């Protein structure tokens with residue numbers, strides 16, 4: 001039986017993790033989940049929101065499924081998510097956004113894959129107060145990281161039959177940092193003659209995405225734009241409750257939804273487990289459990305086709321009712 005690390009998170013994390021573990025077990029696939037807690041709740045006892053045991057567990061098992069972990073805003077500890085991505089060098093954040101059955105949105109032809117650089121940019125957290133009234137944040141972009149993520153995007157496109165990779169920057173204003181990312185993209189693109197390449201500025205991209213999203217295929221972006229644009233893309237397919245993601249490096253992969261810990265609905269049995277479930281389905285494909293991945297995906301799609309949905313999608317199901325419905329469709 002395969003052992004996989006499960007970070008069950010906080011906020012809605014434990015509820016949706018329980019739902020996904022239940023669904024996978026009901027599919028007949030045996031997984032030995034190594035549950036690892038992280039975040040604010042473990043600081044008092046262990047002195048850190050991301051204790052070494054969590055990293056060690058992922059290093060041992062190579063794969064993790066992760067529910068969201070709260071990050072305090074404007075103060076407090078550094079994001080567990082950012083630390084984890086850095087510690088395991090999970091340089092590629094992959095966020096596929098495709099319409100799902102029976103979920104009505106403004107567009108029915110969205111099929112975009114957001115590839116977000118995950119290790120640098122303004123997310124490196126290099127900040128300081130110059131004086132009491134002036135804060136500085138350093139935007140650091142390196143050629144190595146930029147080439148690596150662009151190569152990942154083109155390889156992904158090739159492997160998955162995608163036609164185009166579009167780089168997203170603001171290189172007209174940040175000529176050095178975004179300029180470097182753009183130049184790295186151009187250098188990498190020259191080696192992939194069978195995949196089209198395109199360049200767009202991030203502000204124009206945002207407008208185009210909410211008017212004609214069907215024109216985009218694979219997008220590759222520096223960290224901050226990638227974070228924002230992937231939430232926008234999540235909105236195009238039904239919102240954060242259905243947006244899956246993965247953080248992938250050379251040696252390890254952590255699968256997690258795009259959404260956060262949703263403190264506004266935590267503990268109310270109303271969170272949508274779909275985003276975490278779709279992330280888990282991709283994780284199963286990653287470890288070559290295709291039969292179970294397809295089986296669970298079919299059960300999820302059948303549930304949605306039958307009109308059973310959680311409140312974020314306009315439905316009436318609680319988390320547990322939705323989970324039971326997926327299980328009964330397995």
Ligand code: NAI
Pocket residue numbers: 012067068069070071072073081240241256257258259260261262263264265270271272273274275312
């Ligand atoms: P959020 O994604 O938690 O919530 C935004 C809105 O979407 C809320 O109204 C929430 O109820 C709704 N929502 C999110 N997931 C949902 C689901 N599965 N089902 C139904 N509704 C859902 O974003 P927010 O409020 O900005 O962040 C809350 C906390 O989560 C913050 O501490 C943030 O730092 C953290 N966070 C953690 C992430 C991670 O662990 N990977 C990613 C993003 C945010």
